[in-house]
Amino acid sequence: MKPELKNQYEARARIIKAIAHPSRLFIIEELEKKERCVQELTDMIGSDMSTVSKHLSVLKNAGIIGDRKTGTSIFYYLKTPCILNFLGCIEDVMTINLKQQGDVLKLCRRKG
Amino acid sequence: MKPELKNQYEARARIIKAIAHPSRLFIIEELEKKERCVQELTDMIGSDMSTVSKHLSVLKNAGIIGDRKTGTSIFYYLKTPCILNFLGCIEDVMTINLKQQGDVLKLCRRKG
């Protein structure tokens, strides 16, 4: 693979990697509804605030979310709502997987 | 976060994680064009065949690709083409990021 093409794929992988975490998926969906500060998200997720803060910085570095300072709070918002379309496709993958696992199960029952 | 909801997010994150690698992104796009065997993909990517084989098994376990045995070769194919729509969104994120970096640059020049 040519280095130039490889860079392209690496850049895309970096962004996808930023999405690929349960808490970060939750944050993305939550921020689609409304902007939120670190403490609110921390309460919802239930891990340490420093952990949530780091997740937010991962998403921010990837360019997926932005932030806005108000007083002592920092509100985060979703910059690219198209991310959510993509999440729909992930649901499709999961549905197909479930269906196929079901088929295998049926087959086993028929044989047994 | 409730354990049940957490499982949902973990399941989705697992699938996205499977996509989040340069070589695996390449494989997905290549398989959309036509099905391919391990050796063909190995030649295109340029890493060890065992490495490519492992990438393929990651994608297969995630339910994104399937395989078909023919003689001594195993051909892999894309099971869920909707994955590609999602990749379009990643492009959008990258474009926005580039644009904003450009704006910052312009601002610096204006000030300097």
Added chain:
DNA sequence: TGCTTATTTGGCAATTTAGCCAAACATGGG
């Protein structure tokens, strides 16, 4: 200035991931 609230950063241990090599496994042909 000192206090409180909100958030980030540094550091550390545990876990996961990546990629190479060598060895094992499968399949078709002589």
Added chain:
DNA sequence: CCCATGTTTGGCTAAATTGCCAAATAAGCA
């Protein structure tokens, strides 16, 4: 059966990721 071809698996090391705690930073207010 033995060999060649195509693929996967095991083992290993290096690197990245995660999450917690404690400490540092920032901003508003008495």
